[in-house]
Amino acid sequence: MATRRAEKMEETRQRLLAAARVAFAEKGYAAASMDDLTAAVGLTRGALYHHFGDKRGLLLAVVTEIDAAMAARAHAIGQQCGTLWDALLAEGAAYIDMAREPEVQRIVLLDGPAVLGDPSQWPSQNSCLQTTTQVLRRLIADGTVRAVDPEAAARLINGAALNAALWVAASNTPEEVLPKAQEAFRVLASGLLA
Amino acid sequence: MATRRAEKMEETRQRLLAAARVAFAEKGYAAASMDDLTAAVGLTRGALYHHFGDKRGLLLAVVTEIDAAMAARAHAIGQQCGTLWDALLAEGAAYIDMAREPEVQRIVLLDGPAVLGDPSQWPSQNSCLQTTTQVLRRLIADGTVRAVDPEAAARLINGAALNAALWVAASNTPEEVLPKAQEAFRVLASGLLA
């Protein structure tokens, strides 16, 4: 089949994606130059526009990739918990933790919403949100959690966690602030219990 | 003394601010042209850079203004409540409501954080956050709310509310979604009660 060609093409796509992650994370979306970014991996803007359409398309691809990785990681952590409720708390803590990484923070939490709009409208559908919603739905079904709209609760929980993470990361003393944030998260989440 | 001059100067400052609010809200920060913006009120970029330093400075001024207005409005609503706890819930609901306005959403929630960084680091100190923190401090003191870090709890509460608002506004059917969001907010907040 057309393997040789498609193979190489996929490789350049990945190289561009990787370079974009670094550039967007370090300089931010607006300040990242497409010329510099492509040159860093030995290509030109031609390749970029061929693969991703425009600068925004590139950001979308990067965000989708990171979002999927986050959701997978959170899901894996949740799986290791004895009860579903513990899984929910653990996933929340995981989000707070992940959002401390500069790459996640800058790209997914700050530039992502500004450039691509509300996360729930992204094509990736915000996998993180989906994961949390699923867990909540089951918790409501088995009576652990009060009867609220699962999607609404998931959005609030996620928003709280991500906001907490932003706070921790921007703090001068993250080590002191992190436990406070996690404790507050647990207290707040307990409001959902039946 | 130097009133005539200072008076006029203040007026042009306000005109620029007003034009910026409109432009940033309608086109978004990145797509808003400083040339167009200033021309819309019969001035040039010269005036703008004289008053605000740069494009970012203009956004900061706009954000500060809106933030102050939001905090004032929330505070006023809280004052009308019988108990402090009701005030907290009412303020939360007010934030959800205010964040539905396109101006607030686009400027304060989306572009603000992306361009200016984490809201808690803004010079305006995010008045909204301050207000909520104050109320929480008093609620903890009088034993209504469990002993958590007030700032942490305020950040989470605010994050949840604002995220909910983004969700409502981006939804296709805001009327259906709004009550779900408000209900979920109340349930979540109840976790703070002692």
Next chain:
DNA sequence: ATCGTTACATACGGGGCGTATGTCAACTCG
């Protein structure tokens, strides 16, 4: 009345994005 200050306009340079066009290698098919 003169001079310094300052609010604002004009002019200039640099850079970045998107697109139109070119090129060359890889696959297809007779």
Next chain:
DNA sequence: CGAGTTGACATACGCCCCGTATGTAACGAT
């Protein structure tokens, strides 16, 4: 096996926009 076609990527161009340096005219002080 060779000619044609497709497609991945490079090159070239125009446009817009930001920030700054420079100019100017009005206002206030002395």
